Amino acid sequence: MKNSKPEVSVIKMYAAREEIYPRETTGRYASLRWLCVWLTQLAFYGLPWLSWNGRQALLFDLAARKFYIFGIVLWPQDFIYLAVLLIICAYLLFLVTAIAGRVWCGFSCPQTVYTEIFLWIERVIEGKRSARMRLDKQPASLAKLAKKSAKHMAWGAVALWTGFTFVGYFTPIRELAQQVVALTLGPWQMFWVLFYSFATYGNAGWLREQVCKYMCPYARFQSSMFDKDSLIISYDRKRGEPRGMSNKRSAAAGLSFGACIDCSMCVQVCPVGIDIRDGLQYECIGCAACVDACNSVMDKIGSARGLVRYTTDNALANNLSVKEVRRRALRPRVLIYGAILAAIVIVFFTALTMRTPLKLDVIRDRGAMGREVEDGMIENVYRLQIMNTSEQAHQYKISVSGIESLELATPDEVSLQGTETRAVPVRVRAAAGHGEPGSNEISFSLQAVDDASLRVTEHAVFFVPR
Template identity: 75%
Template sequence: MSEPAPKVSVIRMYKAREEIYPREIKGWYASWRWVCVWLTQLVFYGLPWLSWNDRQAVLFDLAARKFYIFGIVLWPQDFIYLALLLIICAYALFLFTAVGGRLWCGYSCPQTVYTEIFMWIESKIEGNRSQRMRLDKQPMSASKFAKKSAKHLVWGLLALWTGFTFVGYFTPILELAESVKTLSLGPWEWFWVLFYGFATYGNAGWMREQVCMYMCPYARFQSSMFDKDTLIITYDKERGEPRGARSKSAAKSSLGDCIDCSMCVQVCPTGIDIRNGLQYECIGCAACIDACNSVMDKVGAPRGLIRYSTDNAMRNHLSDKEIRKRSMRPRVMIYTAILVVIVGVFSGSLMMRTSLKMDVIRDRGSMGREVEDGMIENVYRLQIMNTDEKPHKYKLSVSGIDSIALSSSEEVELKATESRAVPVRVRIGAGKGEKGSNKIAFELQAVDDERLHVKEKAVFIVPR
């Protein structure tokens, strides 16, 4: 007797996307989400158009290797400030996550912000949740085609404007606008406008929650930053269960406060049911809290069936005062202390930063040579940078050996934000200095500003 054929099972590593139609909801948290939308977009779209000292206020000029941030001009040598800024952002994320969970994801993440904007456009053109669901089930018609086309046209225009603004941070936006008018953008500018616009259109218009669930690494490692006292969106099972619809005559003791209306699921942008517990798909937007509170108001039950709380608070029935007290736990204190120290170092170094830089490079082709009258000469190249936005005249001097002096010009004049290599010849008298290397120092002092002063060490070679 032959053995039955083995069964073939298909394991899908990627779940096919099911269309999610989030219901619009009004409430305290929804209002704060829109405040964040307005604030972030006013900053993003508005900053490139601000002027500062007759230039763009915020401009990352990669071609000239200069970063302009209001009154600060950063050069490649100032890379440490970028590193410190990234460290500050990382620790701030750790701190906010340890205290309040995924606040960044729910309120300020570009993916969340643009998805919110795109869904608002969708609702204005195609209608509310039920109207959009009916529209998608209908066969293609002139009305459906017109609505879909209008929606994608508005999405596309907003995405292109977003790409244009993004490139405007790296190319002066007024010049960029003129180039767009004449269709004379450079190849890289075309690429980044279209690429960033396509990414915005695809992520916020089509992929939406898929980005948060499958592409964003933060959703995967967030649990390592959570603990039992981290504020998360929670469902009060003791109060809500057993759930179910009830009539006015139903006994209060037979059912919990949850009427199983599924409003918390309908408003969720990732389509999860928060009543099943914390899930990595939850972005902490609190839409379910607003929805549940509105339902509780209608049925005459107290708010807070779904609320921001902690695992400890839910298990041990802690009060709000105890929750706030536990928020200042060792992990939070350590994150805060480290963040304060780094911010202090960053701010202090920026405040003490001088707008004059000098690097000394000795000419290796001439280790030290004897010139007229037995004098010894060394040749150097000084890389001088005036990072100020005003021109300055500087006086150069050298010290370290008796009778050491410059045989080239002692004055250097640099334009605003100019960098220049200045060849310098240095001589000492015959018999001065020790054979071999001698320590010397170059000093550069601004004639018109005594605060602009820099001193760099170097080596003077006396032939043996």
């Protein structure tokens, strides 16, 4: 018996990407998706150019450590508000996902939005799906090079404008535009503009569905927020199977087919290249392109719409009515998410509206614990870090209390412009014999002269030598 060599098999841990050519579709959800594209991009590109009180309405000025959100000015000490705002966005995403699945991914996610824009540019320059497929199979030619170059130049222009706008949220965008025109852009600004431009160009132009499949963490843990009453895009297998086109020949052969004619239109329009008829898959972004495509086919063959539709697992399994599906939407999970979200929102806006636009920090001079001055009084030195977090100038009166005969030995008034921070050195004195030897608790108060509601108090320690 001859010795045979062992067979060698190669197992690939990563499948090579197959190019996806999504077919353009029209319908209710396609129109809604483009409405979201317009709304999100008008907001993204337009907000940095809005003015408020003579400055940029929305600006996260990292250099000055000030965050301007329309009429609100937040400082590093107010970071808790930004953190709570992110928590609100997260809970809102959880709530929407529990009710309606991945509608965020399918309609408003930046990856979906910019992929839609880049696909539109591709269709305008290279043609429809079949034309793009033929073009990619053609050998190199001047015509092919011209179309590909035009497409990538258009992609690059959109990506550069996107990167420039994104940086404009962190650097005053009008100054940024002047620096770009004058070719005086700083190295860090240049880096971040190019970085986000490259990210937009790469993600929306090249990676596309790969981002949703392999890079986005949301696709991986979304199932933990789903249940059998969450709205998902589903194929009605009871109605659609077996697949095939009924005609005279099939009728003569005694064959009976379901509503699905196996035209594969739902696959051709899918931006991630899946077949929704295989059931719910984590790659599905919920864009509903397959719903529009299937409905258009049903209209053409004179069949009822809804073979592929937004529905729930319970509705498909138990033939529930639309009214029953809506009633089941108010289930414990949704109510809990909604209650938590409502509580956080109420607390957030209450704290934001009650926030005093004035901050005071007291730092005692540790170089001198307490000293006796020429008139026999005990003196301590402090530095008051005063922050006027509003955009109006104010004059403030400083007072101190806590020990009998305690008084300021420095001017008791200070003026600050809007959003100004100033360190004010102050000397505090008390008569000898007043106060216990060692540490004594005192309080500094800061009161706006022109506004009685602007008042803050900060505790400190007055040291009396033993």
